[in-house]
Every structure is written in structure tokens, then in C-alpha cells.
Amino acid sequence: MNPSMAITEAPGLFTANGLTGLIFLVMMAVTLIGGLIACTAERLVRSVAGLIVCFIGVAALYYFLNSPFVALMQILIYVGAVCITIAFAIMLAAPEENKKNGPAGPLSGPLAFITAGIVTIGLIVMAMRAKFTSLPKVNGGSVKEIGIQFLTSYSMVFELISIVLLIAIIGALVIARAGRSK
Amino acid sequence: MSLTLLNVIVAVVIAIAFAAVNAAYLVWAERRGAARIQRRPGPNINGPFGLLQPPLDGIKLMTKQLMIPGGADKILFMVAPVLAMAPAIMSFVTIPFSEGIAAHNMELGVLVIFAFASMGAMAILFAGWGSRNKYSVMASVRAVSQNVSYEIPMLITAITVVMTTGSMDLKEISMAQSGGFWHWNIFPSLQSPLMPISFIIFFICSLAETNRAPFDLGEAESELVAGFHTEYGSMGFGLFFMGEYANIVIGASLTTILFLGGWDCPFGMFPGVWWFLLKIYLLIATFIWIRWTFPRTTIYGLLNLSWKILIPISLFNLLLTAGLLKVF
Numbered sequence: 291m292n293p294s295m296a297i298t299e300a301p302g303l304f305t306a307n308g309l310t311g312l313i314f315l316v317m318m319a320v321t322l323i324g325g326l327i328a329c330t331a332e333r334l335v336r337s338v339a340g341l342i343v344c345f346i347g348v349a350a351l352y353y354f355l356n357s358p359f360v361a362l363m364q365i366l367i368y369v370g371a372v373c374i375t376i377a378f379a380i381m382l383a384a385p386e387e388n389k390k391n392g393p394a395g396p397l398s399g400p401l402a403f404i405t406a407g408i409v410t411i412g413l414i415v416m417a418m419r420a421k422f423t424s425l426p427k428v429n430g431g432s433v434k435e436i437g438i439q440f441l442t443s444y445s446m447v448f449e450l451i452s453i454v455l456l457i458a459i460i461g462a463l464v465i466a467r468a469g470r471s472k
Numbered sequence: 473m474s475l476t477l478l479n480v481i482v483a484v485v486i487a488i489a490f491a492a493v494n495a496a497y498l499v500w501a502e503r504r505g506a507a508r509i510q511r512r513p514g515p516n517i518n519g520p521f522g523l524l525q526p527p528l529d530g531i532k533l534m535t536k537q538l539m540i541p542g543g544a545d546k547i548l549f550m551v552a553p554v555l556a557m558a559p560a561i562m563s564f565v566t567i568p569f570s571e572g573i574a575a576h577n578m579e580l581g582v583l584v585i586f587a588f589a590s591m592g593a594m595a596i597l598f599a600g601w602g603s604r605n606k607y608s609v610m611a612s613v614r615a616v617s618q619n620v621s622y623e624i625p626m627l628i629t630a631i632t633v634v635m636t637t638g639s640m641d642l643k644e645i646s647m648a649q650s651g652g653f654w655h656w657n658i659f660p661s662l663q664s665p666l667m668p669i670s671f672i673i674f675f676i677c678s679l680a681e682t683n684r685a686p687f688d689l690g691e692a693e694s695e696l697v698a699g700f701h702t703e704y705g706s707m708g709f710g711l712f713f714m715g716e717y718a719n720i721v722i723g724a725s726l727t728t729i730l731f732l733g734g735w736d737c738p739f740g741m742f743p744g745v746w747w748f749l750l751k752i753y754l755l756i757a758t759f760i761w762i763r764w765t766f767p768r769t770t771i772y773g774l775l776n777l778s779w780k781i782l783i784p785i786s787l788f789n790l791l792l793t794a795g796l797l798k799v800f
Contacts, residue, residue, distance in 0.1 A: 335548065358578070366583065369591055370591060370593070373594065374620055378616070381613055433579065
């Protein structure tokens, strides 16, 4: 795709580009709707459901971007593990449903709008100015290539992440065992 | 392009049909098997050997009214049965039944099945929470904690197999085991001498993942009425049932592919889809046999088994296999 070329006319719906765009829009819609549900639902369990929809939309985007491994990991880890953990926390805490939060300060609404507006305009400006160059396909998303990259070029990052996870596990164990000795 | 689209549609239709037929007739097999083990006749009135029972049950379920309990969370209540069935069907798409019969062979087949299987827990969670019934909530908490804790040893064991084969492609894993039963992954090899134990761990985990007895704490009918689907009638219940049996078929297929050589014949004769089907139905028969001969465990026994026995053993097995792969 030529980055400097402005989009003068929309591609027809039944061309390859048109269909790709349509699929992309559907995925965006799924992600955004999921995010909206997660933010606005009154019941916390529904928020988790919205989060799952959002994650599935993101996974679809990864698949769309030709990296099935990341997409499946997104489903396996975020939907299968993170959301389940959140749902567990909700069930154990048994929050009061339909409970309204206390009144927000008078400035919170306008400030939120202003912040959101600034972020949106900034992103739009960045997107319009950015030069989109199509990069060569790195490795076709194959697991073998990803593994080799992890243990050669990015081994430092990989090890650091595993240390972070190890610390998290030890911390969880310490917290969980604190009440046991009595 | 259009041909692949047609392929996908045909594959999805076949997957749904296969799942539905299996679900219907596995219920029949389960009831007949239970009856045989308990020395009673079982369903034998409708048609020869009671073979017309499943379609009649289906008609009965479909004609019933779908009741939604008053305090229930309507959306979650309606979504849960669909969520129980859909991932199971999606997993079927990547399972190779024989060398030529695979809807869409993916390089990441093992991961696809585990990713979709992990979504099944959400259905149970939504069903239990959406029903607004104490028994349902308790059952869903149990079932989900069980699913989460048995997913870990299952994944680690699968990784052991993936490491020895060097591929996540289900087709390649089966192909690597072809040529007689001594090539199958279930038998110990130089690189992974603990393979039989892996197989047992994987089998136990697939029992637990599909909520089957002796691990059916999510549906313990003597304690929790009917578990997470207490409030479901008509086809909502039907979908949960079909999802469960579809998951059993997937578990048996995955065990067959990873450990029992897929469609390979034990004696090297006529490899094909019939061997695959024979193996999965033998495994399913074992599932049924175990369900009706073992008593239910307790929830603590169940979680202890996973965290204190299965996970350490499977981790040790993983380390050993990794070390031996380097040596040999």
C-alpha cells in the first residue's frame, strides 16, 4: 500500500480490499462493543462477559494480522485464565449487585471528556501524519521461528518476563500462606 | 477462494452433524452401558435395542417450553448453553480423522483445541451465576476450579508430547507415530521413558476436564440437585448435554492423536479413519465404564490430586524429557 496516497474512493464491497475492510470493521466493532459492555455494565459478571468479548475481538485482530499463535495465546491466557480468575474474585467477594458508586465530583465528567477528547484527537493526528509502510513478512508466524527468536534475539526480555512471573507466584504464595500458621 | 469457503462451510456442517449424532447416540450408549453395569435393561423399548430413543428425546426436548427463572440474569442465562456448544464444535474443525479427512489442518492444532476448551469453563460459570440459584453457583465454582486446575497438567503433558514430536500439528503428530503400535507415543521411548505415566495423567485430566465421574463435582446430583444446569429445561439443557458429549469426543480424539497413533493401525494394515473411530469409541467406552463403576471424589481430594500429584509429576516428566531430548 502506498502510504502517501490519500484514500480517494472507497473500494467496492465485493473486492478483496473491501471484504478485508469489512471483516476488519466487524472485528473492531466486536472489540469496542465488548469494551463498552465491560465499562458500563452494572453487574460485575456482565463486565467480565464484556471483557471476554473484547478479548476475543482482539484475538481475531491478531489472527487477521497473520499471527495465529498470538491469537490463540490471547484466547488461552486472557479468556481461559485471566477472565476466569477475575470471575473467581467476583464470586468470592460476592459484591452487592446494582450498587451505585458514590457521587462523583463535579469536575469528573468534564475532565473525563476533555481527556478523552485530547487522546482521541492526538491519536487521529498521529494516524493521519504517520507513514504507513508495509513491512516484509517476518516469519509467517510459525511457532518454530517465534521460539528461535525468543531464545536468541529476545532472550533477555523472555527471561525477565519469566522472573516477573516467578516473583508474582512467590508473592501469591506468601500472601496465601500468611494465615495458615495459626 | 470460493472453493476454500465452500470447504469451510462443508467442514463446519459435517462437524456440527458429527457432534450432534455423537452426542445423541453417546447418551444412548451411556444409558445402555450404565444399565448393563447396574444389571437392569436400560432404554430398550423404542426401536431395536432402544436405538430410536435419542431422536425421540430430542423431539421431546425441542417441544418443551424454555423457562427462565424469575431472578435470573436473562442474557447470561441464554448465552451459556450456546457458549457450551460452540467452542466444542469449533475444535472439531482442526481434528484430523485420517490422512485425508481434516477440515482445516492447522500448524497449531494442539493449541487450537486447548484454547477453545478453555472457553468451556466460561459457559459453566455463566450458567451457574446467571441462574441465581445457590446450588448452581456452588456447582459452577466447583466445576470451574476443577477445570482450571486440571488444565495445567493436561497442557504440560501435551507439551511433553509436542516436544518429542517437534510439532504442534495434529496431523504431523499422528504421522510421526505411524508404522505399528510400538511407534505410538504411549510406549516409553529413549527420549521420554515416562510416556505411559503421561498417558495416564492426560487421561485423568480429560476425564476431569469434561466433568465426568469420578470428577463430576459440578453436577453432583446427590448434593447439588443437578449442578450448574439445575435451572435449565428443554433445549437449553439439551445444548449443555450435547456440549458435554462433544467435549468427550474431542478429549478422546486428542488422546488418540497424541498417544495412540491417530489413524495408524497397530499391525500396519489398512490405516484409515476406521482405526481412528475404533480407538476413540474404545476410549469413550472406557469413560462410560469408569463413570458407572467409581464413586465420586470430594472436592478437596480432587484439587489435591491435581496440585499435589499430577502437576509435580508432569513437570518432572517435562524436565526429564527436555533433558533426554538434549542427550539423545
